[in-house]
Amino acid sequence: MTMEIMVEKKHFSKELQLLLFFLDSKFEDKNLSKEKERFKDIDWNHFLQLTLHHRVYPILYIRIKELNGDLIPAKVIGKLQQYYQTNIFQMLKLTGESESISRIFIDQKIRTLFLKGSILGAHLYGDLSLRTSSDIDVLIPIEDLERAESTLLNLGYIKDDYILTVLNDWKWRHHHITFMHPQKKIKLEIHWRLNPGPSWNQSFEDLWERKKESSITDFPLYMLGEEDLFLFLVSHGARHGWSRLRWLVDIDRLVSRDLNWNCIKRLLKKYQLTQVGGQALFLSSELLSSYSPHELKEISNSKKSKRLAKGALFYIKQLVNLHIEPLPEEIANYHKSHLFSLMSFKQKVLFILSFLFPYPEDALAFPLPRVLHFLYFPLRPILWAIRRKRKQAMLQEDVT
Secondary structure, eight states, rough: OHHHHHHHTSSSHHHHHHHHHOOOOGGGGGOOGGOOOGGTTHHHHHHHHHHHHHHHHHHHHHHHSSSTTTTOOHHHHHHHHHHHHHHHHHHHHHHHHHHHHHHHHHHHTTEEEOSHHHHHHHHHHHSSSSSSEEEEEEEEOOOGGHHHHHHHTTOOOOEOOOOSSTTTTHHHHHEEEEETTTTEEEEEEESSSSSSSSOOOHHHHHHTTEEEOOOOOSSSSEOOOOHHHHHHHHHHHHHHOSSSSSHHHHHHHHTTTTTOOHHHHHHHHHTOOHHHHHHHHHHHHHHOOOOOGGHHHHHHHHHHHHHHHHHHHHHHTTTTTTTSSOOOHHHHHHHHHHHHHOOOOHHHHHHHHTTTTTOOHHHHHOOOGGGGGHHHHHHHHHHHHHHHHHHHHHHHHHHH
């Protein structure tokens, strides 16, 4: 399978291959005078498009700003500099807002863990400007969700996610709600679990007990501990098909730190993420020459991890953006299949059983008083069949 990955890489565009060359963890050791062939016949506009799509232009600019103009056109370096400088202001704005939110939530006695954003940039890269972020992600206990929402509304945030729910399925089917601040142009996601259901999730209490304090501000901002951060980043990246190389670069930076790999191995197994962790380690090693811990060699070199890694190349090589909906049918179908392949056997069983639990669409199709919502369980197969029949009828009408 390693050979298959290498063959796939050879079919990447020259621009993507060059981008991976710059992102390689061993870039500092490379002799560029022997790599001039890589820079021939490059479509620099497409190269810039790749850096924007994969959100890696800050670290890329730092690595190429001193390069000889014979290798990279000055206008390309100038563009990357513009992106880099704009990102500095964005990260400073998000950092300031993160500190403000932390202060207010602490006053409200709402324990808060910051998941990504500028805090992660400072932690993994040593400089908040070397990682991009478009929002603030925080994790809080689910019992504090209502108070957090009220607090944010009072601060001028507007709730963007209005989740339809029946029988409180939102608690496990979803994992965050989104708020937007119209004046500050800041998006903030409040998480009550790290991953959407059905899945195994670490309890907030365990995560809080192992938390780390960020040094990015004078006021305490708390983030996930190193081992928990690894689990979160690999599950998040896998769920998005590693469609942005930024997430793999995060893994590359994290695995170079002094992590307790035996602890990570136990956590991966406990939370049904072994195959996902193996996929991340294998992809990062093959594409970025990242460190591969010997404690997890059996996992990262397993046939399933390699197969899942190959499956992720579908997203990486063709600029798939999963955030733009509706997705093209081919991509949507592939993504559904890939997500299912990422699951362990237990997760697949739980996922299939979850279809038996009523959906909000059932309540919309056949409204019942709340006290009778339990009837949606026996009614679900009938309601599903009715909706399916209506959908097929509509498709036939479109064809004719």
